[in-house]
Amino acid sequence: MADLPASGADDRGPDVAHTAAPADDPMIGEVGEGRVLQTILARTPAGAYALLGPGDDAAVVAAPSGSVVVTTDTLVEGPDFRAAWSGGYDLGWKAAAVNLADVAAMGARPTALLVALAVPKDRRLSFIAALADGFRDACAGLAPGCAVVGGDLTVSATLTIAVTALGDLEGRAPVTRSGAGVGDDVAIAGEMGAAGHGLSVLFRRFHQDGVAVPVDPAALAEGESEAIAAQLRPAPPIGLGPVAAISGATAMMDVSDGLALDAGRMAEASGVTIALDSSALGAHPHRALAGGEDHALLATFPAGPLPPGFRRIGSVQAVVPGAPVLCDGEPVGPLGWDPYRDGGTDAR
Amino acid sequence: MADLPASGADDRGPDVAHTAAPADDPMIGEVGEGRVLQTILARTPAGAYALLGPGDDAAVVAAPSGSVVVTTDTLVEGPDFRAAWSGGYDLGWKAAAVNLADVAAMGARPTALLVALAVPKDRRLSFIAALADGFRDACAGLAPGCAVVGGDLTVSATLTIAVTALGDLEGRAPVTRSGAGVGDDVAIAGEMGAAGHGLSVLFRRFHQDGVAVPVDPAALAEGESEAIAAQLRPAPPIGLGPVAAISGATAMMDVSDGLALDAGRMAEASGVTIALDSSALGAHPHRALAGGEDHALLATFPAGPLPPGFRRIGSVQAVVPGAPVLCDGEPVGPLGWDPYRDGGTDAR
Structure with a gap:
């Protein structure tokens, strides 16, 4: 990478990957998986339901009522978003929000998110940081107590954000789509x-x-x-x-x-x-x-x-x-x- | 699509998308999300732990011991697999197996999988069917009782298979990486x-x-x-x-x-x-x-x-x-x- 002076590059848009950036904002392909994970984990504190957070083969999440509500929804660059419109923070927020909504729609309280990221090598580490901030703030703002408990990182030609959300029914039956009754x-x-x-x-x-x-x-x-x-x-x-x-x-x-x-x-x-x-x-x-x-x-x-x-x-x-x-x-x-x-x- | 005679196209490799195929094997981009989902669900029976299977905003999975082990791992075409080497069945099997292993490594019994697929529009429906067969057979062969309980489908330029696996600790503490003791x-x-x-x-x-x-x-x-x-x-x-x-x-x-x-x-x-x-x-x-x-x-x-x-x-x-x-x-x-x-x- 050319040693260019720092510009006003932020987390938004495809330009970020191709313009100058501070020396401490490397491209994903230039750093190890460990540093990328560290960047995310430093920004996403464990939630109230995490019995064992990131860092092992799997996380452990409380399921107090003996069952867990679970859903997954993916955002793919192209069909689901455009980098010119959505910055990293927006994408983290939205990927969290759409999954939290699926948990809430069952009548459950969200407890945890898992985030599987597939990221082009030329994206900046600051983009990942903004994404993590978006996840954190969406959890804090929309579903207090819920947090990112784990995830996965891989390289891909297409930026893809696959989120899984868990939730607890607190002893209630799930509210499905099929119970609407005449007169309701x-x-x-x-x-x-x-x-x-x-x-x-x-x-x-x-x-x-x-x-x-x-x-x-x-x-x-x-x-x-x-x-x-x-x-x-x-x-x-x-x-x-x-x-x-x-x-x-x-x-x-x-x-x-x-x-x-x-x-x-x-x-x-x-x-x-x-x-x-x-x-x-x-x-x-x-x-x-x-x-x-x-x-x-x-x-x-x-x-x-x-x-x-x-x-x-x-x-x-x-x-x-x-x-x-x-x-x-x-x-x-x-x-x-x-x-x-x-x-x-x-x-x- | 040209109305060409059926060839020996199977689920393997990139050629499938570009050669003739039976009329009942359309490209993903030619059919609705409903038909793709139906193809998967018809091949993946609900597991022993599914309290509410696919078809609603989220699934509900039993977590008998009051917590859930959860992990996610993604296969991306290019870095993680090549279509010339891996057919749909192989990919479904492997994507299941690597996630089941992460659950097992905590000392837990796998209970459920969620599958988020991002698929190029020119892939055949038979490829999706083979993928679903691979998921089903890996669960049956490696982790009886575990099954696909939900998922997500989107279109993408890059074939991406993001799987989340859940498991139950059956009342035991999780076995982490950090407990090895001198003399063990x-x-x-x-x-x-x-x-x-x-x-x-x-x-x-x-x-x-x-x-x-x-x-x-x-x-x-x-x-x-x-x-x-x-x-x-x-x-x-x-x-x-x-x-x-x-x-x-x-x-x-x-x-x-x-x-x-x-x-x-x-x-x-x-x-x-x-x-x-x-x-x-x-x-x-x-x-x-x-x-x-x-x-x-x-x-x-x-x-x-x-x-x-x-x-x-x-x-x-x-x-x-x-x-x-x-x-x-x-x-x-x-x-x-x-x-x-x-x-x-x-x-x-």
Whole structure:
């Protein structure tokens, strides 16, 4: 590597790997696995549930109620994020948040994360540090007590962040997708459509000649900055998952692919039709129906008062064949995101 | 896709994606995520510990003893495997085996696997099916009762298989790397050096102009076929992990990077020196010291009779500064594998 003077390189974007960096910010391919691991571990304190943290063949995590909720979700550069838009901190935060939401959607409290990183050799150590900060802060901010307890590092041509999240049900039964009953209220906690709107702003305004370009904050209209933040650093209401379970939720899931698609999945799993009321879907009902990645919690409850943080958006009806989801009485087609069908990649 | 007649395409190698295939063997990019998931789930029955299997936001796995052992390890095309050498079945088997070994090395019994796949769009569905078969058979063959309980699918330019394994300690304390005591016997269960020898045969004989080429079975000398099998489908003695723990193992780990490097890690974690006896390392002591990926179980026990399946290879001594590992009294340098230092990629 040429011995160039330090620049303003930070953790953001592909430029980092190709521009000058401080002498103490080597590329991943220049340092041993030990130093990379050390960088991560120094930034991610053990959580309240870690009985044995990183450093051995495996970690040991408390499972006080005799079972463990477990889920895995991966972010891949290209289909899932663009380095021009998402810095290391954003990616760590989002990879944590989407997995925490899956645990919360079962009614469980998140206890631990495992992080499997596959990283191109020319990424800087500062990128890994920012990623670790994002994981730490998402745990602290969204699911206190949960922390990174282990992981794996390998080199890859494609930056890939595979996270596994564990959780504890605290003695309750898991809340599945299949328990919605006719007459139940349909409720939501968290954002609807903001993250999807943010993605559309990014593609419309910061994507040129098929390639993502960095966001220029000065070019953003009112509300667009918040929408982009919702896309890059979603903040689902993780703590409300256990609250919903305690309050008698009959079904629950997180909305990752848009309300239309995910409510349809819940309706099909439960053998019912979910009837939504557009006036309850905010100022932009179409965004709420089609926009994914907010990871709001969609839940059904026996009719009556809802737990704090949830608002009513519809009701559960007897199944209408061919129409798992209605909005204002009209069938809603699938409007969401299938990564196999839709997952385009661009140059980054 | 051109409507070409079916060929002999199987799940092996990069050619599959570019040659004709039966009409019922579409490319991943041609089918929805649902069909890919269905292909996997139809081949991987729920295990004995799955309280709630795939299909919801998360799975629920029994953790009878109130804690869960958890580990993650990733295989990336290029640094970790070549498609010309490893078919889908091999990859599923190996990705399961290496993770099961990490659970066993804590003295725990594996209970569940989660599989996060990032797959190029042009891979065939038959490749995914073979991968799922490999996962299923590795669980059934190496860790009965353990099964795939969940996973994630995304598209990626680089084939990446990130596995998380869970295990139960059955009420015992975890066996860490740090408990080896002076005077203990050092013992091993499983192969030493076979997988590393297999990799060297592959690189020496089936790697031309910097690119992996398919193995020609007719070109193999005696023993080479077994060595290649040990590399592609390692069979660590998973069930002996709990046996070692019950028998009072003071320290344990799996040998993934070669005995010299991994015994050094155990010695450093325990603050001792491990003295090996070359006459106990088989016909090829250097292969045993340097060759990784067998995932044998290295353990220390109070001096005396060893549990079934373990054989003595040395003893634990008071620390010799600068020499964590001795062989026949001489210091052994690190001879193993650091993916960040050594992880070359080739054209596939």
